[in-house]
Amino acid sequence: xxxxxxxxxxxxxxxxxxxxxxxxxxxxxxxxxxxxxxxxxxxxxxxxxxxxxxxxxxxxxxxxxxxxxxxxxxxxxxxxxxxxxxxxxxxxxxxxxxxxxxxxxxxxxxxxxxxxxxxxxxx
Amino acid sequence: xxxxxxxxxxxxxxxxxxxxxxxxxxxxxxxxxxxxxxxxxxxxxxxxxxxxxxxxxxxxxxxxxxxxxxxxxxxxxxxxxxxxxxxxxxxxxxxxxxxxxxxxxxxxxxxxxxxxxxxxxxxxxxxxxxxxxxxxxxxxxxxxxxxxxxxxxxxxxxxxxxxxxxxxxxxxxxxxxxxxxxxxxxxxxxxxxxxxxxxxxxxxxxxxxxxxxxxxxxxxxxxxxxxxxxxxxxxxxxxxxxxxxxxxxxxxxxxxxxxxxxxxxxxxxxxxxxxxxxxxxxxxxxxxxxxx
Numbered sequence: 001x002x003x004x005x006x007x008x009x010x011x012x013x014x015x016x017x018x019x020x021x022x023x024x025x026x027x028x029x030x031x032x033x034x035x036x037x038x039x040x041x042x043x044x045x046x047x048x049x050x051x052x053x054x055x056x057x058x059x060x061x062x063x064x065x066x067x068x069x070x071x072x073x074x075x076x077x078x079x080x081x082x083x084x085x086x087x088x089x090x091x092x093x094x095x096x097x098x099x100x101x102x103x104x105x106x107x108x109x110x111x112x113x114x115x116x117x118x119x120x121x122x123x
Numbered sequence: 124x125x126x127x128x129x130x131x132x133x134x135x136x137x138x139x140x141x142x143x144x145x146x147x148x149x150x151x152x153x154x155x156x157x158x159x160x161x162x163x164x165x166x167x168x169x170x171x172x173x174x175x176x177x178x179x180x181x182x183x184x185x186x187x188x189x190x191x192x193x194x195x196x197x198x199x200x201x202x203x204x205x206x207x208x209x210x211x212x213x214x215x216x217x218x219x220x221x222x223x224x225x226x227x228x229x230x231x232x233x234x235x236x237x238x239x240x241x242x243x244x245x246x247x248x249x250x251x252x253x254x255x256x257x258x259x260x261x262x263x264x265x266x267x268x269x270x271x272x273x274x275x276x277x278x279x280x281x282x283x284x285x286x287x288x289x290x291x292x293x294x295x296x297x298x299x300x301x302x303x304x305x306x307x308x309x310x311x312x313x314x315x316x317x318x319x320x321x322x323x324x325x326x327x328x329x330x331x332x333x334x335x336x337x338x339x340x341x342x343x344x345x346x347x348x349x350x351x352x353x354x355x356x357x358x359x360x361x362x363x364x365x366x367x368x369x370x371x372x373x374x375x376x377x378x379x380x381x382x383x384x385x386x387x388x389x390x391x392x393x394x395x396x397x398x399x400x401x402x403x404x405x406x407x408x409x410x411x412x413x414x415x
Contacts, residue, residue: 080356084316087354088309096350103356104323 004029006036011043012113013075018051026062033066037073043120044113045070048106050081060095067100076116077101080109130246131253132180134231138173144227145169152223159210168203168220175199186253188260197260204261208268217265221258225251285311287318294395295324295357296388300333308344312351319357326395327352330388332363342377349382358398360384362391 004025007014013036015029033045047063067077080103090097101116103109135141146166175195184192200221207217228250236243285307288296297315301307315327329348334341349359362385364372372379385391396402 079354082354082356084313084320084351084355087316087351088312090354091312091347091351097354102354104319104325105356108323108325108356 003032006032008036008040008042011117012110013037013040013042013045014048015045016048016051020054021052021059021062023058026059030062030066030069034069034073037070037075042075043117044076044078046106046109046113047077047079048081048109049079049086050083050105052086053083055086055089057093057095060090060093060097064095064097064100067097071099076113076120078103078109078113078116080104080106128180128183128185128249130232130235130242131228131250132177134228134235134246134250135173135177135180138177141227141231142166142170142173144230145173145224148223148226149220152219156212156216159207159212172196172199172203172221172224186256188256196257200257200261201264204264205268208265209272212265214262214265218258218262221254221261225254228254281307281310285314287314289318289322289324290328290392291396291399291401293323293325293399294392295319295322295327296330296392297327298330298333298363298388302335303341303344305344308348312348315348315352316355319352319355324357326358326360326398328360328362328388328391328395330363330391331361331368332365332388334363334368337368337371337377339375339377342372342375342379346379346382358383360391360394362386362388 002019002025004015004017004019007016013033015033017029019025036042037045045066047066049063052059063079067079070077078101079097082102101112103112146169149165149169150162179186179193179196182192184190187193188197203220204217207220229247232243232246232250236246284300286298288298290296295315295318297311299311303311315329318324319327329345331337331345337345345361349361352359360383361379364384364386383394385394393403
């Protein structure tokens with residue numbers, strides 16, 4: 001079964017979604033990611049969705065759920081690389097992902113994540 | 124071949140003569156636009172039309188707009204209408220091109236079928252039906268071409284009215300002019316998001332100085348744009364809010380508290396600079412330069 005890899009970069013976890021998300025895959029990611037946050041004691045999660053070209057309301061909610069769960073586990077989440085079409089779709093669906101921090105690319109996302117974690121006093 | 128169409132074909136048999144008479148009629152007609160079209164061009168078009176028309180009649184296929192035997196006539200007329208629509212002819216002037224053929228045809232039919240009134244009536248009816256349908260077709264194509272022009276202009280207007288300007292490294296400005304409706308919001312959103320990707324901007328200033336009124340719908344569209352930009356990782360500042368508009372927004376109960384708003388583009392720019400960690404200093408002219 002296909003799986004979305006979760007990579008560890010120091011204190012952060014890096015999730016790159018390279019394939020089209022379907023519902024089961026999203027649920028699987030939710031399971032895996034929460035497990036890894038606890039196991040690796042991660043301080044932050046960076047989700048790169050630059051290859052994601054199609055979203056529906058389920059995937060949109062999944063992203064904000066993952067962010068909320070990570071936040072419960074005291075890890076910050078930044079979503080990076082959203083395609084313009086995806087952003088427009090999410091807004092039209094009424095999902096503005098209010099609790100999720102966003103950045104344009106992985107570079108800026110990492111900087112934001114570091115800032116956030118430092119601000120939270122978890123260096 | 125039904126006898127009525129045969130008669131029609133025979134009426135057109137002397138092509139040169141019909142052509143000369145038809146061209147004469149068109150040139151004499153009040154709907155002739157010598158300013159838009161040369162006589163020679165008109166004659167050429169008339170000649171080509173009669174040729175195609177006779178060829179289609181000769182196949183013996185009953186007249187039908189969709190039949191392949193009549194496609195030559197149809198395509199030719201479509202071309203003529205389209206070019207006339209673009210040249211600035213009116214619909215009736217365009218339809219007259221086909222309709223004016225009636226007179227020479229009827230005159231000939233009458234001469235040919237002098238002895239049989241019923242046959243003459245049949246032939247006239249057949250000729251009228253065909254020419255009327257062709258004339259209607261030219262009007263339809265004419266209308267369609269005009270609509271295409273209007274659509275294209277609308278598209279151009281949309282694109283023209285939503286420029287995204289790069290103000291500073293990482294700061295974009297989006298001066299909006301005119302009312303925001305759903306279609307425009309879509310274009311604005313798309314061009315803004317694409318510009319964010321292209322320039323890697325972290326802050327976008329949406330300036331609504333040129334937006335005449337802000338109602339709940341416009342506000343909702345603005346908030347959508349802001350939300351979409353935020354999803355891409357860019358912060359938005361809304362600037363250029365006139366006093367009247369500030370009042371309307373509050374009266375309508377629109378909640379803009381989630382977005383940072385500024386009265387002028389200058390204020391928004393200063394805030395954007397601060398956020399990106401840049402600053403501007405008032406330059407002092409070097410003394411030597413002042414003397415030089």
